[in-house]
Amino acid sequence: MAPLNSKFITISGMPTYAQVAVPFPSGTFDVPINAHLSSMNATFGLNDSPHRIDLEYIPEDFHENNLPDIGLGIDMSVGAFQFKGRIVHTDFNRSDKGNILSVSIEDIRKDLRNVTIDTFGVLGSDESPAGIPIVDIVRWAYNARGSSYAYIIEQRGATYEDLLTAIEWAASNGAISVDIRNQLPPLSNISKQLGDASNYRWAFKATPLLNAIVQIFGDCACDL
Numbered sequence: 068m069a070p071l072n073s074k075f076i077t078i079s080g081m082p083t084y085a086q087v088a089v090p091f092p093s094g095t096f097d098v099p100i101n102a103h104l105s106s107m108n109a110t111f112g113l114n115d116s117p118h119r120i121d122l123e124y125i126p127e128d129f130h131e132n133n134l135p136d137i138g139l140g141i142d143m144s145v146g147a148f149q150f151k152g153r154i155v156h157t158d159f160n161r162s163d164k165g166n167i168l169s170v171s172i173e174d175i176r177k178d179l180r181n182v183t184i185d186t187f188g189v190l191g192s193d194e195s196p197a198g199i200p201i202v203d204i205v206r207w208a209y210n211a212r213g214s215s216y217a218y219i220i221e222q223r224g225a226t227y228e229d230l231l232t233a234i235e236w237a238a239s240n241g242a243i244s245v246d247i248r249n250q251l252p253p254l255s256n257i258s259k260q261l262g263d264a265s266n267y268r269w270a271f272k273a274t275p276l277l278n279a280i281v282q283i284f285g286d287c288a289c290d291l
Contacts, residue, residue, distance in 0.1 A: 102126040102168060109145075114281045117173040120150065124168040134159060134168075141172050151175060151250065175250050179277035182234075182243050186225045187272045188217075200243045201273070207233035224270035227257045227283055251280065260287040 102124040110119040120143075134157045143150050156171035181199065188205035204225045209217040211232070220229065231254060237243045257264040269286075271279050 105167065107145075112174070112176075114285070115176065115277055117176055118150065118152070119155075119174075120152070120172045122170045122172070124170070126166060126168050135170060140175075143172075176277055176280075178244075178247065178250060179280060180275050182247055182276040183273050184230065184271045184276050184279045185273050186220050186270050188221055199275075200237075202230075202233050202237045202243060202276070204229055204233040207236045211236065220268075224268035226265050226268055228254050228264060230269075230279070230283075247276070252284065257283070257287055 105123040105125050106121075107123075108121045110121075112118045135154050137154055137157065139154045141150075141152050141154060143152075150172075152172040152174045154170060155173045156169070158169050160167045160169070183199050183201040184204070185201055186204050188203065205217050205220050208220050208225075208229070225233070231248070231251060234243065234248050234251070238248055254264060257267075261267055267286075269279070269283055
C-alpha cells in the first residue's frame with residue numbers, strides 16, 4: 068500500500084497511475100491497452116445491496132471495440148479491502164478535452180439469490196422455488212457424517228462451516244455453480260467475531276442463500 072502522504076493509489080490486480088503508462092495486466096479487462104488510472108470512487112453496499120467501484124482511465128490509444136465485456140469477473144484489493152466483482156458498465160468518451168474510459172464493477176452477492184439453502188431436509192426441499200437449485204444440508208450431512216449428525220441439523224440447524232462444506236459438496240455433484248462457493252466469506256470471518264464458530268447454528272427452510280448469509284453475518288454484527 069502506498070505511504071499515507073503519497074498522491075498515488077496502489078491497487079493490487081488493477082492498472083494504476085504512475086510516472087509512465089501502466090499496461091493493463093493480462094486477463095484483467097482482456098483488452099491490450101496502456102492507460103493511467105484517473106479516479107476511483109467506491110460506494111459501499113449494505114446487506115443485499117452490492118458494493119460498487121467506478122473507475123476512470125485515461126488511455127493512450129483506444130478504440131470502442133476494445134471496451135471490456137459486461138459480466139467479466141474481476142478480483143482486486145485496495146490496501147486490506149478485498150473485492151470480487153463483475154463489470155456492470157463500460158463506456159468510452161472522446162472529446163477535445165481528452166479521452167476517458169469508464170468501468171463500473173459491482174460485487175457478485177446478487178448471484179447468491181439463485182441458490183436456495185435448507186436445513187429441514189425433505190420438508191424444506193419441497194418448498195424450494197421451481198428452477199432454483201437447492202443445497203440440502205441434511206442430505207449432505209447424512210452422506211458425509213451419518214444419520215446422527217443429519218438429525219442434529221434437522222433439529223438444531225447447521226453451523227456456518229456445515230453450510231460452506233455442504234455447498235462444496237453440492238458443487239462437486241453438479242447441483243450448483245462452483246463459483247458460488249468462491250463468493251462466500253470465509254469461516255475465519257465468523258471465528259473472529261464469535262470464537263469457536265461450531266457453537267453457533269442457524270436453521271433455514273428453502274431460504275435464498277443471500278438471505279441466509281445476510282442473517283448469519285448480521286447475527287455476528289458484520290456487514291458483507
